[in-house]
Amino acid sequence: MILLAIIGGIGFTFLVAFSTKPPMEAIQQAQSGLSYAREVEAEKYAPRMMVSAERSWQLAMNEWKYQNERLIFVRNYEKLKTLAGTTNEQASLASEKALHIKDSLQSGLSNKLKTVGHKIDHFQVNYAHLPLNGTARQNYSNARLRYLESKQAYERGDYKQVGLNLDVASQLITKSVSEAHGFLSGYFKDLPKWRRWADETIAWSKNKKAAVIIVDKFAHRCYVYHGGKLKREFDAELGPNWIGTKLYRGDKATPEGKYHVTKKKARRETKYYKALLINYPNDDDKTRYDTNVKNGTIAKRGIGNLIEIHGDGGKGINWTDGCVALTNDDMDKLYEMVSVGTPVTIVGSLRSLKELNGF
Amino acid sequence: MLTLASLFALAILFTSCAKPPEVEIANAKAAVEAAKAAEADRYSPAEYKALNDSLNVAMTEIENQKSKFALFRSYKNVTSKLNDVVVISETVKENAGIRKEEVKDEAQQMLAEATTMVSEVNDLIAKAPKGKEGKEALEAIKNDLALVEATLAEVSTLIENGDYLTALDKVKAATEKGNSLKSELQEVIAKTKRPI
Structure with a gap:
């Protein structure tokens, strides 16, 4: 009897000692892998892969629990080991993908x-x-x-x-x-026309050995040529709606075209220090206005007049009703250089749009 | 007789073996959930992750103990770990709360400052000359200011909804834009007041 008990005890101890142990290394690796994947935000950047890894981990834990509920002598952790390994692999892939996506997303x-x-x-x-x-x-x-x-x-x-x-x-x-x-x-479709006007005006200056004024609206510059050569240039301010030519009274646009000075206004004759009145509207302006009224593009509200190059500028903004404003110092200089009849050519731009903004 | 005694002794040993700390497990899980509910994952992410990891390690250790022969199981260490999770979760919750309050305060303070700035810009608009000199520029500034005001309204809603991080992003952007409008307006006023 005693012998039987001893044999039984030894047999039991032997079975316990040599019973299968859970694959702790694989489990810890899987757990670390998942932890790292969460750290690199795989849930956010590789969600599908992370869900797979989490699912495998859940299956592994369920398998572990299932085996733990069995008698110690019959437990088998092979499936648990496989599932832990799968978890680790999937977590590693999720981490890798998350890091890659995060890096490429960041960059x-x-x-x-x-x-x-x-x-x-x-x-x-x-x-x-x-x-x-x-x-x-x-x-x-x-x-x-x-x-x-x-x-x-x-x-x-x-x-x-x-x-x-x-x-x-x-x-x-x-x-x-x-x-x-x-x-x-x-x-800027009118650029070739503007350039032609400017060339013709400079050629006239050369032929007549006289002064001409060219206003480049886009550059906000007023150039004075004499004998075909550039003599002076000034900053110019325009009407607020300076892109596009003047079409009608009160549109606050500065006209574009070939004009000339019709009157020089001294200090007492203008409220804007000194002024050079030009012959706006010219024939082209009148034709355009009539056409626009006829085809209904604009209402018949008058073409406008009294366009000048005048003083009181230097405000740094476009504020006139369509005139060209210079500082009073510049106006003094310009006033001395020109006379009644001096050509005044106002263009949208002398430079192309590509030259201006790279497009 | 002896066999019977041995079997009886074994039965005693089996029935008196250690049991998993179910109460501590439930407490630790609830503590981690509570930390998440306090948005620790958003406002204190590193601490929250460490807390979660501690819980996971403890849960693995419980299964590990269950894998052992009943006589050799011990849940002493794991119980201590689970209790630590509960204690640490309080710190994590507290830190997340502090950070959340900091972000909330910052967002609210910036919102108040931005609202004041909007009033200042409106005052400057009112003071600006109404003549033709500044009209166009003022119109553009008014339109932009309306955008800033709309953004500040969104910030208010975000703060009310508790999304302080997004609110902070928006209010910072609105402040920068508002400041640029203020400068632009001051420039316009200075230009139009320039002596001729």
Whole structure:
């Protein structure tokens, strides 16, 4: 009896000592793998892979529990080991993918932030100050706000938030630039004509050995040539709606065309220090006005008159009713250089749009 | 007789073996859930992750003990770990709360400052000359200011909804834009007031 008990005890001890042990190394590796995957935000950047890894881990734990409920002598942890290994592999892949996506997202967003930032700066420099039609400025302002928000989210590493705002900012600024560029491209179709007018005016100056005035509206410059050579140039301010020629009374646009000085106004004859009255509207202006009224493009409200080059400028903004304003010092100089009959050619621009803003 | 005695002794040993600390497990799980509910994962992510890891390690250790022969099981260490999870979770919750309050305060303070700035810009618009000199520029500034005001309204809603991080991003952007409008406006006023 005693012998039987001893044998039984030894047999039991032997079985316990040599019973299967759970694969702790594989389990710990799986657990570390999952922990690292969570650290690198695999749930966010590689969600499907992470779900697979989590599912495998859950299956492993269920299997472990199932085996633990069995008698110690019959437990088998092979399936648990396989599942733990699978978990670790899937977690590693999820981490790898998350890191890759995060890196490329970070670098992609960084580049996109730069691109959108450049577009916003480009608009700011080249278009924001222009009297644009439509929603270009509003879209630009909205884009800038979204861009600034994106920058904040980027700095705190919330790349998903960056993406959302940046996409909207990119669309808005692209739309603004495209709208502004389209508007200017239409306007610059007259560039060859403007250049021809300027060339003809300079040639006249050379032939007659006389002074001429050329106003480049886009450059906001007023040039004085004599004998075909540039003698002086001044800063010029225009009407607020200076892009496009003058069409009718009160449109606050500065006309474009070939004119001449019809009257020199001294200090007591004008409220703008000194002035050179020009013959706006000329025949071309009148024809255009009549055509526009006839085809209904504009109402019959008068073509306007009293366009001058005058003083009181230097405000740094376009504020006149369509005249060209110089500082009083510059007006003094110009006034001395010209006389009644001096040609005054006003053009949209002498430089192409590409020369001006790179597009 | 002896065999019967041995079997009886074994039965005693089996029935008196250690049991998993079910109460501590439930408490630790609830503590981690509570930390998440306090948005520790958002406002104190590293600490929250460490807390979660501690719970997971403890849960694995429980299964490991269950894998042992009943006589050799011990839940003493794991119970201590689970209790630690509960204690640490309080710190994590507290830190997340502090960080959340900091972000909330910052967002609210910046919102108040930005609201004041909007009033200042409106005052400057009112003071600006109404003549033709500044009219066009003022119109553009007014439109932009309306955008800033709309953004500040969004910030208020975000703060009310408890999304302080997004609110902070927006209010910072609105402040920057508002400041640029203020400068632009001051420039316009200075230009139009320039002596001739």
